[in-house]
Amino acid sequence: xxxxxxxxxxxxxxxxxxxxxxxxxxxxxxxxxxxxxxxxxxxxxxxxxxxxxxxxxxxxxxxxxxxxxxxxxxxxxxxxxxxxxxxxxxxxxxxxxxxxxxxxxxxxxxxxxxxxxxxxxxxxxxxxxxxxxxxxxxxxxxxxxxxxxxxxxxxxxxxxxxxxxxxxxxxxxxxxxxxxxxxxxxxxxxxxxxxxxxxxxxxxxxxxxxxxxxxxxxxxxxxxxxxxxxxxxxxxxxxxxxxxxxxxxxxxxxxxxxxxxxxxxxxxxxxxxxxxxxxxxxxxxxxxxxxxxxxxxxxxxxxxxxxxxxxxxxxxxxxxxxxxxxxxxxxxxxxxxxxxxxxxxxxxxxxxxxxxxxxxxxxxxxxxxxxxxxxxxxxxxxxxxxxxxxxxxxxxxxxxxxxxxxxxxxxxxxxxxxxxxxxxxxxxxxxxxxxxxxxxxxxxxxxxxxxxxxxxxxxxxxxxxxxxxxxxxxxxxxxxxxxxxxxxxxxxxxxxxxxxxxxxxxxxxxxxxxxxxxxxxxxxxxxxxxxxxxxxxxxxxxxxxxxxxxxxxxxxxxxxxxxxxxxxxxxxxxxxxxxxxxxxxxxxxxxxxxxxxxxxxxxxxxxxxxxxxxxxxxxxxxxxxxxxxxxxxxxxxxxxxxxxxxxxxxxxxxxxxxxxxxxxxxxxxxxxxxxxxxxxxxxxxxxxxxxxxxxxxxxxxxxxxxxxxxxxxxxxxxxxxxxxxxxxxxxxxxxxxxxxxxxxxxxxxxxxxxxxxxxxxxxxxxxxxxxxxxxxxxxxxxxxxxxxxxxxxxxxxxxxxxxxxxxxxxxxxxxxxxxxxxxxxxxxxxxxxxxxxxxxxxxxxxxxxxxxxxxxxxxx
Numbered sequence: 045x046x047x048x049x050x051x052x053x054x055x056x057x058x059x060x061x062x063x064x065x066x067x068x069x070x071x072x073x074x075x076x077x078x079x080x081x082x083x084x085x086x087x088x089x090x091x092x093x094x095x096x097x098x099x100x101x102x103x104x105x106x107x108x109x110x111x112x113x114x115x116x117x118x119x120x121x122x123x124x125x126x127x128x129x130x131x132x133x134x135x136x137x138x139x140x141x142x143x144x145x146x147x148x149x150x151x152x153x154x155x156x157x158x159x160x161x162x163x164x165x166x167x168x169x170x171x172x173x174x175x176x177x178x179x180x181x182x183x184x185x186x187x188x189x190x191x192x193x194x195x196x197x198x199x200x201x202x203x204x205x206x207x208x209x210x211x212x213x214x215x216x217x218x219x220x221x222x223x224x225x226x227x228x229x230x231x232x233x234x235x236x237x238x239x240x241x242x243x244x245x246x247x248x249x250x251x252x253x254x255x256x257x258x259x260x261x262x263x264x265x266x267x268x269x270x271x272x273x274x275x276x277x278x279x280x281x282x283x284x285x286x287x288x289x290x291x292x293x294x295x296x297x298x299x300x301x302x303x304x305x306x307x308x309x310x311x312x313x314x315x316x317x318x319x320x321x322x323x324x325x326x327x328x329x330x331x332x333x334x335x336x337x338x339x340x341x342x343x344x345x346x347x348x349x350x351x352x353x354x355x356x357x358x359x360x361x362x363x364x365x366x367x368x369x370x371x372x373x374x375x376x377x378x379x380x381x382x383x384x385x386x387x388x389x390x391x392x393x394x395x396x397x398x399x400x401x402x403x404x405x406x407x408x409x410x411x412x413x414x415x416x417x418x419x420x421x422x423x424x425x426x427x428x429x430x431x432x433x434x435x436x437x438x439x440x441x442x443x444x445x446x447x448x449x450x451x452x453x454x455x456x457x458x459x460x461x462x463x464x465x466x467x468x469x470x471x472x473x474x475x476x477x478x479x480x481x482x483x484x485x486x487x488x489x490x491x492x493x494x495x496x497x498x499x500x501x502x503x504x505x506x507x508x509x510x511x512x513x514x515x516x517x518x519x520x521x522x523x524x525x526x527x528x529x530x531x532x533x534x535x536x537x538x539x540x541x542x543x544x545x546x547x548x549x550x551x552x553x554x555x556x557x558x559x560x561x562x563x564x565x566x567x568x569x570x571x572x573x574x575x576x577x578x579x580x581x582x583x584x585x586x587x588x589x590x591x592x593x594x595x596x597x598x599x600x601x602x603x604x605x606x607x608x609x610x611x612x613x614x615x616x617x618x619x620x621x622x623x624x625x626x627x628x629x630x631x632x633x634x635x636x637x638x639x640x641x642x643x644x645x646x647x648x649x650x651x652x653x654x655x656x657x658x659x660x661x662x663x664x665x666x667x668x669x670x671x672x673x674x675x676x677x678x679x680x681x682x683x684x685x686x687x688x689x690x691x692x693x694x695x696x697x698x699x700x701x702x703x704x705x706x707x708x709x710x711x712x713x714x715x716x717x718x719x720x721x722x723x724x725x726x727x728x729x730x731x732x733x734x735x736x737x738x739x740x741x742x743x744x745x746x747x748x749x750x751x752x753x754x755x756x757x758x759x760x761x762x763x764x765x766x767x768x769x770x771x772x773x774x775x776x777x778x779x780x781x782x783x784x785x786x787x788x789x790x791x792x793x794x795x796x797x798x799x800x801x802x803x804x805x806x807x808x809x810x811x812x813x814x815x816x817x818x819x820x821x822x823x824x825x826x827x828x829x830x831x832x833x834x835x836x837x838x839x840x841x842x843x844x845x846x847x848x849x850x851x852x853x854x855x856x857x858x859x860x861x862x863x864x865x866x867x868x869x870x871x872x873x874x875x876x877x878x879x880x881x882x883x884x885x886x887x888x889x890x891x892x893x894x895x896x897x898x899x900x901x902x903x904x
Contacts, residue, residue, distance in 0.1 A: 177600025179258035218705030218731030225267030259614035262553030279344025283337035703733030
């Protein structure tokens with residue numbers, strides 16, 4: 045280990061560990077803070093007991109009438125205050141949010157008689173959370189269930205700052221894909237090889253979803269753009285459950301025609317069929333199950349499962365996936381709690397490849413499975429400090445292959461003489477990769493007084509990486525093989541203080557990250573060997589790569605200027621280690637291919653310096669506005685650099701890419717009144733850089749193109765993004781009658797509208813004309829989705845039927861275009877050899893058509 049890390053262990057770590065008696069597991073609970081006063085004199089009341097009903101959590105007010113309650117799981121509660129000589133005072137509908145403070149005020153009335161008379165107040169959902177110092181979205185379980193979405197990623201695309209590229213990758217405020225840190229119950233579940241989200245979660249299992257698109261606190265590391273924090277439900281004091289079935293697409297998909305956009309009469313191999321007309325698949329559609337409740341008084345459980353089996357709306361492709369989650373929570377006492385969880389996810393899928401349209405059985409498919417085990421131990425030592433220890437193991441295995449073939453059985457793919465479709469042979473890739481990640485995490489909080497909350501934490505992460513990949517394994521192919529086993533590890537630690545006054549809230553913290561790839565590399569990437577004194581060629585000896593260390597200062601401020609307006613500002617440094625596959629790729633240094641690509645374990649962590657400032661303003665009792673301007677300076681991005689040494693050319697991963705992004709996020713929200721609630725999210729953004737992806741330099745070198753020497757609009761530079769979500773809910777006994785009957789009671793309709801300006805592309809005229817990179821723009825895209833559900837009593841339970849429609853207006857949304865024409869189905873080369881309407885009209889160049897699904901629910 046380096047000298048800096050040794051100094052950290054000796055000097056800084058003991059300070060952090062001194063907070064271990066006061067630990068809190070980061071990002072899974074919230075806090076209540078408030079005051080108790082006499083209704084007549086307005087004097088503070090010390091010694092008043094405040095409890096959260098249905099829990100063992102509570103506190104007593106101090107001499108100034110102040111109190112706080114820590115470690116509260118997110119949700120909605122009733123909070124009760126009692127004091128001798130005063131009427132009991134209860135506040136219902138108190139919402140607790142992850143990482144945030146909910147403020148309450150109890151105005152106690154003197155009890156005149158000994159009759160138990162209680163004051164009851166129903167709290168309204170806050171439109172402005174005054175202790176938020178950066179852009180934040182909290183999505184409740186009800187909101188998640190009502191929206192016409194199927195995944196966490198679908199929800200993210202509705203939030204300001206989140207955009208989607210043509211391939212479906214998610215970007216946050218102009219960052220690259222893979223810059224989001226996903227957490228389930230506080231533990232990261234990213235794939236360390238490629239950085240993707242490696243878990244499927246039933247929507248019914250989510251208690252709350254916290255989406256931080258701006259500057260986040262020091263407790264979160266190894267993410268440059270965003271944190272998505274998912275907290276699952278605990279079992280309650282009564283049994284709750286739901287079974288749901290959703291059909292596959294029940295309308296016909298014209299995309300399954302031979303030439304769905306060419307106007308060709310002969311439908312050829314493919315016909316205009318509905319999903320039910322396809323080759324039968326076992327149990328099509330989606331099933332979900334959730335059940336939670338008590339086993340006995342101190343033990344609760346959560347069971348959740350999802351099974352989805354669907355064909356693609358495209359000419360071929362499918363997805364079969366299943367996920368099961370089990371969680372047990374045991375309360376040894378009011379101050380000691382243990383939670384054990386296990387989750388298993390499996391998926392098999394094949395995307396659509398236009399080249400393999402008529403030979404899909406020989407296109408590669410992917411299979412993956414993951415197992416997550418977790419333990420959270422909570423010990424409350426007093427009402428102002430406690431600690432939580434979290435241990436987890438996350439294993440992910442992914443296999444890509446053609447059928448059940450091994451690489452030695454692959455045959456070279458061959459296209460037809462007249463068209464560019466494969467007519468024989470196999471896809472060119474085989475992979476079998478396994479990652480196992482162990483995490484041990486201790487995070488901490490100490491509520492020193494009503495104004496200061498100190499938090500600190502320490503985390504150790506160890507990865508076991510096993511990779512085996514082959515490409516073009518047939519005799520005339522490249523026969524490239526990549527195989528390695530590595531065990532890198534990471535350490536993170538932080539300390540921060542949340543300072544809360546009526547006029548100012550400050551989040552200030554410092555984070556340290558340490559990563560050791562435990563690998564070797566050439567001392568100089570520009571020189572892989574040398575001639576000795578006898579003129580003999582000698583490969584350079586590899587040396588151990590030094591561990592990398594980063595310090596990340598972060599600060600956020602919120603200043604309430606009135607009861608209805610809050611200014612906020614945030615600044616921070618954010619680092620993220622490159623995906624491990626870019627560190628270890630081709631570490632055997634195979635230079636036999638035409639342009640070898642070599643991983644580099646000596647690359648640094650990528651860096652983003654983020655600034656943001658904004659205002660939250662309550663427009664009325666039901667409407668609020670959040671406007672945030674932001675800027676990101678991104679350096680040391682992962683790139684690929686061509687090296688020419690003697691007669692050998694190769695490409696190596698390096699930190700030479702950069703970008704600068706600026707924009708504005710606007711969110712307008714309406715609280716639920718008059719039967720509807722809603723939100724509008726808008727983002728204006730300009731994203732420039734010298735490369736849109738790490739492999740950009742490799743592709744330029746392979747095509748013998750000039751490397752860009754100045755910033756240009758990045759591939760995912762989307763100038764405008766709009767998302768409008770409207771939810772109409774008519775509760776039971778609403779008084780809205782139709783023909784004398786209450787037909788609309790327990791009815792919910794959710795409408796989601798999304799519109800995005802066109803992404804850039806580079807037009808082509810002819811080789812003699814130089815066109816600026818990404819100087820053209822694709823057209824706008826838009827969709828209208830809806831979900832309608834009606835619930836009725838049925839045999840002592842609640843039954844529901846629902847309808848889901850995505851792309852209601854059947855809009856043809858352009859994703860990819862040909863560079864000669866800027867259109868998705870016109871190559872500009874019609875009539876030339878190898879061109880045909882079928883080959884030119886790739887249905888994956890546009891987004892999904894209208895998709896209609898129906899379903900039923902049984903709710904306990």
